Amino acid sequence: MSRRELDANVLESTVLGRTVRTRAHSLSVWFVLALRLMMGIAFLWSGADKVLAAEPFDAAGYLQYATPENGSPFADLFVAMGQTDWFVAVVNVAVPWGEVLIGLGLIVGAFTRLAAFFGAFMMLMFYLGNWDMAHGPINGDFAYMLTFLAVAALGAGRVLGLDAYIEQYPVGGRPLVERYPFLSYLLG
Template sequence: MVTKEVRLQSTVAGLTADGRVHTLSVWFILALRLMMGLAFFQSGLDKVLSGEFGAGGYLTGAVPDSGSPAADLFVAMGNTPWFVDFVNVAVPWGELLIGLGLLFGAFTRLAAFWGAFMMLLFYLGNWDVAHGYINGDFAYMLVFLSVAAFGAGRILGLDTYIEGYEIDGQPLVERYPWTRYILG
């Protein structure tokens, strides 16, 4: 089997990064997608089935105690009853749906975006910089962003089929180019 060398190159703010992709890269990207999918699915499922998730005390008590630079914002959210009600539904169901999206490789970029957003909020809420600014929440946020950037839903995922679904003889992503931002 002859494999073609694949190179990645990107320029941001005048700085160019260039690299070669190893043939095993696809398996590691798939592993990252499945790992985060399983982690979020399990976490969300536990919260949904137990029905015991509540964000109010965390937002008003734990976050300010952590020394987070966003503590005032979290306290304001925790003191807004409708917002706490929203978070009490959005976190468990969001984790569950993000997990399913990643496990099945469906709407992967959309799922990864919301996963990264949740991890950013967890990072700010669980502020602990005693050992530096990089912790598990920050690392998971970068994993979600990597999953999105590499279009990991196309690797043994449903996004391949969704993108190719024909509407009036034209693949979905060609007919509706904006879908590239949520699929892949």
């Protein structure tokens, strides 16, 4: 393996003055793709189930009653959200359609970081609302949140995804992300 190929697999980050460096295995790219597709399918499925249900999705009952019953320290916030008609109306659209759009974005690898950010935000809200410390602070909602963040951090949309093409789309003779660097926070 050439020096350039070895350097391509290097992961390095400095946080608070501490640098961590490692080399990813060449198979890592396939696991990144698998994570992206797994989360995409899970969210598309969940959202489509809500959108296509016989009864329209309604978050009011969950917001008002589920969190006080499970002992969430954020129960008062969730109850207040559930008692605010305009907020419930927004959530009733945002949750099912957000899940569909997040799922589609991840499956095709387009605007992957944006989709993963909103997926992680939704999972944080589910984590706070589904509060369950019976087995400690780490549950499925928390694990999904971290999976979304890993998908975003690893640039999973560039692995057999449309982000690799969108980033390089020529605008004024330069690749899109060179011309508009802020897009690197949404693509990848």
